[in-house]
Amino acid sequence: MARTTDPSALPASFRLEAGRLSLDPSDPDFFQNPYPVYAALIEASGTAWWDNIGGLAVARHDLVSSILKDRRFGRIVPSDAAGRPDFSQKPDHLRAFYALESHSLLELEPPTHTRLRALLTKAFVSRRIERLAPQIAAIADQLIDEFADHETVDLIAAYASPLPVRVIADLIGLPASASDHLLDWSHRMVAMYTPGRSLDAEHAANRAAEEFAAFLREIVEEKRKRPADDLISALIAAEIEGGKLDRDxxxxxxxxxxxxxHEATVHQIGNGVKTILEWSSHAGDAPASLFSTEPRAEAAVEETLRFDPPLHLFERYALVPVELPGGVTLARGEKVALLLAAANRDPAAYADPDVFIPRRFLDRSAKTVTSFGGGIHFCIGAPLARLELKIALERLFLRCPDLHLAATTSYRNSWHFHGLETLQVMAGLVDRRPRHSPP
Structure with a gap:
């Protein structure tokens, strides 16, 4: 279905001419609502060289999906046959940060990526994730109990943020008492991926990397002595079985x-609550109705992932010269900026893409969302993220049936990692009879 973008909806910094896009990612009119820009880009052809990013912006669903799976592209241009990056030219004040990045799955290509991902895949098998459901529900109920008496509450701080960090920390084998430190380290490190980051942000990220690594080294040594049923213990076992994994x-x-x-799940819970509350106010249907059956709940979750996902940008690099449909050519080493959220709003893939339709994914022929990436770098935690989102939304709306927005929402100045600053709501009467007990 064709659509025409209203020019007045576009940011003042937006220029799209002759296949070149000029747009400041820190323009508030953009990061508060990037979707008109995505629509204009798709209408123009779906690709444009984005000067501010230094790469080819790709917005069409078919192109984004195909490039994610195309082995002519990689997350890096490897520096050796092992598929590792070369960070030797990075500045000294980021030494600790890039020491961690040099072994990160997101910065590796085969064969090293293949070896490490295979080890992690064992921890994320479906039966292990499904076993977490009662624990996730219990954490959700406990957090709801804590704000039940409040007239208004910031759901980001009180619910969306603590829930996933507690879940992932327990799965990994980290103490719940470390949650505040984990959140702080994570926030500072993730800020490194913000376009136009400051020098202060770089120093903060490097300190976080030092502190986080030192904390984990102590945890690993404890787990060596006293293994448990957690991911760190399983990885330690892999480390000592034929040298499959070293400590770094x-x-x-x-x-x-x-x-x-946890970072992406925090934003997706917040974005999902906002989306459903706005839909409810217009449709006149209770949010809890979306979770009346398992198929409806799964469809609603998938639609929130399509409509307003947390991850908007995923970068890849051409490993060989590539010609894309439409005659666009890329030399080895040139970057493509895959606009995942734009692909999810492509009218060639989804009818009425700018409308939240909770039942959309009841139709099994609906296109797969690009929110978790694709190919060998597809998000390994996608099943856990979907489960957390479903339970978090279901428990919230079932126990807080009168929940509604108490203030205008605004997004953080972090366009590529799209999430709300705060989400002020009035909870109304809270059902004090949860089905689950705190763990």
Whole structure:
């Protein structure tokens, strides 16, 4: 279905001419609502060289999906046959940060990526994730109990943020008492991925990397002496079985899992609550109605992931010269900026893409969302993220049926990692009879 973008909805910094896009990612009119820009880009052809990013912006669903799976592209241009990056030219004040990044799955290509991902895949098998459901529900109920008497509450701080960090920390094998430190380290490190980051942000990220790595080294040594039923213990076992994993790789994997395993879920819970409350106010249907059956709940969750996902940008690099449909050519080493959220709003893939339709994914022929990436770098924690989102939304709306927005929402100045600053709501009457007990 064709659509035409209203020019007045576009940011003042937006220029799209002759296949070149000029747009400041820190323009508030953009990061508060990037979707008109995505629509204009798709209408123009779906690709444009984005000067501010230094790469080819790709917005079409078909192109984004195909490039994610195309082995002519990689997350890095490897510096050696092992598929590792070359960070030797990074500045000294980021030494600790890039020491972790050099072993991160997101910065590796085969064969090293293949070896490390295979080890992690064992921890994320479906039966292990499904066993977490009662624990996730119990954490959700406990957090709801804590704000039940409040007239208004910031759901980001009180619910969306603490829930996933507690879940992923327990899965990994980290103490719940460390949650505040884990959140702080994660926030500072993730800020490194913000376009136009400041020098202060770089120093803060490096300190966080030092502190996080030192903390994990102590945890790993404790787990060596007293293994438990957690991911760190399983990875330690892999480390000593034929040299499949060394300590630096283990530390980097845990850092990545913690950062990726809660940051995106925090934003998706917040974005999902906002989306459903706005839909409810217009449709006149109770939010809890979306979770009346398992198929409806799964469809609603998938639609929130399509409509307003947390991850908007995923970068890849051409490993060989590539010609894309439409005659666009890329030399080896040139970057593509895959606009995942734009692909999710492509009218060629989804009818009425700018409308939240909770039942959309009841139709099994609906296109797969790009929110978790694709190919060998597809998000390994996607099943856990979907489960957390479903339970978090279901418990919230079932126990707080009168929940509604108490203030205008605004997004953080972090366009590529799209999430709300705060989400002020009035909870109304809270059902004090949860089905689950705190763990």
């Amino acid at each position: 790789e283990l530390i980097s994997l845990v850092v990545l899992l913690l950062n990726a395993g």
